[in-house]
Each structure stands twice: as C-alpha cells, then as structure tokens.
Amino acid sequence: MKNAGITCFDEPRVAITNIVCSYDIGNKINLNKIVMTLNLENIEYEPEQFPGLVYRISEPKIVALLFSSGKIILTGGKNMEDIKKGLDFLEQKLGSIM
Numbered sequence: 001m002k003n004a005g006i007t008c009f010d011e012p013r014v015a016i017t018n019i020v021c022s023y024d025i026g027n028k029i030n031l032n033k034i035v036m037t038l039n040l041e042n043i044e045y046e047p048e049q050f051p052g053l054v055y056r057i058s059e060p061k062i063v064a065l066l067f068s069s070g071k072i073i074l075t076g077g078k079n080m081e082d083i084k085k086g087l088d089f090l091e092q093k094l095g096s097i098m
Contacts, residue, residue, distance in 0.1 A: 062086040
C-alpha cells in the first residue's frame with residue numbers, strides 16, 4: 001500500500017468487532033410455531049421476503065437467523081462468550097418449542 005501512496009501505520013490496529021457463527025441443530029425448525037409462541041417484539045418473520053426468522057437478542061446484543069432446515073446463524077457477538085450466551089439463550093427460549 002505504501003507503493004500506492006497510502007499512508008500505513010507501523011503496527012496495524014486490529015479489533016474484532018463482529019463474530020458470525022453458524023450452527024446446525026440437526027433437526028427441522030418449525031418457524032411458524034416459534035412465531036405463534038414467542039414475543040413478537042424480538043422476532044421478524046416474512047417468508048415472502050427472506051426465508052429465515054430473525055430473532056433479536058438484547059443481552060448480549062446478538063441477532064440469530066433461524067432457518068427451517070435447522071441451521072442457525074448468530075451475528076453481532078464481540079467475542080465467543082457472547083456467542084455462547086446467545087446459543088444458551090436460544091436453547092432456553094426455543095428448546096421446548098423445537
């Protein structure tokens with residue numbers, strides 16, 4: 001980059017700002033059942049627009065994308081502890097529904 005005339009720092013400042021994690025529960029997920037059972041404040045589900053259910057977790061601040069195939073994508077974690085807390089939260093909230 002220096003050859004292109006771009007100023008570079010001697011030591012790069014690297015920070016993890018977002019972790020994306022994929023998880024497969026090994027079973028199908030009934031997204032309609034989740035919508036009917038849980039608080040809709042934290043859920044967005046418009047299958048005509050996007051095939052996944054968007055579940056916004058407030059603490060830690062993570063977004064979970066749930067797909068009927070059983071795949072779950074977690075995004076927004078700042079570290080692996082956030083991701084683990086997000087998975088624990090989902091298991092607690094959705095365990096009896098799924």
